Amino acid sequence: MSRWHRTATGHKGGDFPMYVEPSGQDGEAEAGHDPSPCASCAVRADAFCGSLAAPALGELHRLGRKVRLKRGQALIWQGAESTLVGNVLEGVLKMSAMSRDGREQIVGLAYPADFIGRPFGKNSRQTITALSDAHLCVFSRAAFDSFATGHAGMGEALLRRALDDLDGARRWMLLLGRTSAMERVATLLLDAAERLEGAAGKTFALPFSRQQMADILGMAIETVSRTMTRLRDGGVIALPGGRQIAVRDRNALREAAGG
Amino acid sequence: MSRWHRTATGHKGGDFPMYVEPSGQDGEAEAGHDPSPCASCAVRADAFCGSLAAPALGELHRLGRKVRLKRGQALIWQGAESTLVGNVLEGVLKMSAMSRDGREQIVGLAYPADFIGRPFGKNSRQTITALSDAHLCVFSRAAFDSFATGHAGMGEALLRRALDDLDGARRWMLLLGRTSAMERVATLLLDAAERLEGAAGKTFALPFSRQQMADILGMAIETVSRTMTRLRDGGVIALPGGRQIAVRDRNALREAAGG
DNA sequence: CGACACCTTGACAATCCTCAATGTTCGTGG
DNA sequence: CCACGAACATTGAGGATTGTCAAGGTGTCG
CATH class of the missing domain: 2.60.120.10 (Jelly Rolls)
Known part of the structure; x- marks a missing residue:
């Protein structure tokens, strides 16, 4: 167990x-x-x-x-x-x-x-x-x-x-109780963007490591990573490297977060 | 999704x-x-x-x-x-x-x-x-x-x-974020027993339906049911029928709840 | 440049959800 | 009091998502 x-x-x-x-x-x-x-x-x-x-x-x-x-x-x-x-x-x-x-x-x-x-x-x-x-x-x-x-x-x-x-x-x-990995990650990113993004679409530094995102969202680090990759490949976010991130398509992100 | x-x-x-x-x-x-x-x-x-x-x-x-x-x-x-x-x-x-x-x-x-x-x-x-x-x-x-x-x-x-x-x-x-189905169910039962059980080991009425337990614990009703069955078969609880329940082995239940 | 932490990707396995059928309980009305 | 029906619960089979294990890549800092 x-x-x-x-x-x-x-x-x-x-x-x-x-x-x-x-x-x-x-x-x-x-x-x-x-x-x-x-x-x-x-x-x-x-x-x-x-x-x-x-x-x-x-x-x-x-x-x-x-x-x-x-x-x-x-x-x-x-x-x-x-x-x-x-x-x-x-x-x-x-x-x-x-x-x-x-x-x-x-x-x-x-x-x-x-x-x-x-x-x-x-x-x-x-x-x-x-x-x-x-x-x-x-x-x-x-x-x-x-x-x-x-x-x-x-x-x-x-x-x-x-x-x-x-x-x-x-x-x-x-x-935590009722959403998929994608919804969780998207919700967290949306939240972080709202609080930390300078202007819409601008690149900003995510304050958490993947491990920390996993701990926040109650999932495995690999699942977080895969989900981020999927969002990047879908053109929803950009990951210039390091801990940088930019929201490319806010509506799609909101959609992914479950409405 | x-x-x-x-x-x-x-x-x-x-x-x-x-x-x-x-x-x-x-x-x-x-x-x-x-x-x-x-x-x-x-x-x-x-x-x-x-x-x-x-x-x-x-x-x-x-x-x-x-x-x-x-x-x-x-x-x-x-x-x-x-x-x-x-x-x-x-x-x-x-x-x-x-x-x-x-x-x-x-x-x-x-x-x-x-x-x-x-x-x-x-x-x-x-x-x-x-x-x-x-x-x-x-x-x-x-x-x-x-x-x-x-x-x-x-x-x-x-x-x-x-x-x-x-x-x-x-x-x-x-x-919700970090535990298995078994741990969730056991925790809920332990909690309910502490609040509602007259005396230790006594039969009492669970105030929730299986569906409600599922909603509380963030899982499917079938998983709740299966988990309850496993606890019963393991002699940890008794399910006399209806919504009645009795804790047979409190330590085992505590164990199942994750310590 | 090398070491180290962090991140990504893949293959596989386990848990849990979904769908479906059957059994049980309980309340209602004959 | 019993029979019926509806809601509730259990069980099974199969599949999807997510976790686990493992390997390799990327970035950072000395």
């Missing part, structure tokens, strides 16, 4: 201790000019903190720090005390669950403006790992919890986000 | 308009004796409202009403304005998503004490249907939202619950 491939999430420079940079060190955050550095944050409009007014925002900012992760570095290990929460500023992270016998399933992706971690109480049962070099804005859970408790709007904003995540997870379940 | 079975969720007496019973009609809720009927609620200890103190509880109670659903009746239709939220008091419900071409995937189950519906803002994209006769305590979303906003603890309790659901959804994704 154990027919599962090890997921060999072999990352080149993986799992170094992470480099933490205290907030207010980035030049822009020095006192004086910019009392609320969050104001210039690229993801503020889309992130949970967008709902906060200036004073609360400043307070929150003082609790946070910035973290840079290199590709392959992990932020929260499965089972470990989950003491961090935060926002993704740049890059793509994966949330993965692993069963005792070593099978991995990626259970979520976090793109810029997405919230990660598990506030309030229980620990996360997921490991969070950077798929590309990433830049986060993190808070210790304890500090974040008490801040959130003290600010009425926050609970609602976080809840809204959690419920959105839940909707997303459930759509993904539909994908 | 369209190799999917229609899910033929044919329910015998399905989709009647639901019968709504105003709160405070149940005999026990009459004024006088029992100022807070919630106190005698079977699921209060486990439900989100368990965190509320008496006065708030009374207020909440006045907003709610009880709803009974017959097996097969739907509470919230996919795409429709989601105007209800609530708690399951008794029975089992399913949350399902359906793609345009008619494939159904059940994306969640709600057992007693579970919260259903989508408070705050956006509409649910799921349909909620009773798998067995069910008994709920529901609130209109508008009333519930304003109540929750006005009570500090509520947001946090709801968030906690949403995050738990999210964890659950993600475990389920691991199931």
Whole structure:
């Protein structure tokens, strides 16, 4: 019954201790000019903190720090005390669950403006790992919890986000349970293109390896590869090499994704 | 590419308009004796409202009403304005998503004490249907939202619950993406037994049909049936007939579920 | 240029789905 | 109470998709 491939999430420079940079060190955050550095944050409009007014925002900012992760570095290990929460500023992270016998399933992706971690109480049962070099804005859970408790709007904003995540997870379940390899790959590519493609049809870098795509989609790496090849041969996408990709025929891709 | 079975969720007496019973009609809720009927609620200890103190509880109670659903009746239709939220008091419900071409995937189950519906803002994209006769305590979303906003603890309790659901959804994704038919069926049976079995080894009624199990687990009805037969032949479970089931060898079942 | 990780391709096998037929349960009405 | 029919469940045969194993190709970095 154990027919599962090890997921060999072999990352080149993986799992170094992470480099933490205290907030207010980035030049822009020095006192004086910019009392609320969050104001210039690229993801503020889309992130949970967008709902906060200036004073609360400043307070929150003082609790946070910035973290840079290199590709392959992990932020929260499965089972470990989950003491961090935060926002993704740049890059793509994966949330993965692993069963005792070593099978991995990626259970979520976090793109810029997405919230990660598990506030309030229980620990996360997921490991969070950077798929590309990433830049986060993190808070210790304890500090974040008490801040959130003290600010009425926050609970609602976080809840809204959690419920959105839940909707997303459930759509993904539909994908995992009821779709063919082609539909899965096409859906993932469509999603990635929407988030990462500069302009329609433009070439961009896929942030995942084939192995990671396989882990995300719940299939074997070879099937992913074959499916990509089929899409390329059909003129739907172009694969200039490396991890580059371009969507050539968006409608066909949408079609392949199942409507 | 369209190799999917229609899910033929044919329910015998399905989709009647639901019968709504105003709160405070149940005999026990009459004024006088029992100022807070919630106190005698079977699921209060486990439900989100368990965190509320008496006065708030009374207020909440006045907003709610009880709803009974017959097996097969739907509470919230996919795409429709989601105007209800609530708690399951008794029975089992399913949350399902359906793609345009008619494939159904059940994306969640709600057992007693579970919260259903989508408070705050956006509409649910799921349909909620009773798998067995069910008994709920529901609130209109508008009333519930304003109540929750006005009570500090509520947001946090709801968030906690949403995050738990999210964890659950993600475990389920691991199931859908990375496990064999046997593991899926065994996991579902184990879960159902834990929630519904009176005592260990006792016979109880499975609340789902084979078709529903197939929709939950993302597989074909025949595969479910064959897998159940294998479990029976292996002495792991007993199937006395009807929808009855008993777990004979819990360890073997746990083993089959993948550890 | 060589080593290494990553990706692609092929052949084969296994699981699971599809189609089809038969058996069982349950509710209804005679 | 029994007979009938409809929905539900089981079983079998065959085939399609996907996983597994294996080999070779491509790209990247020192």
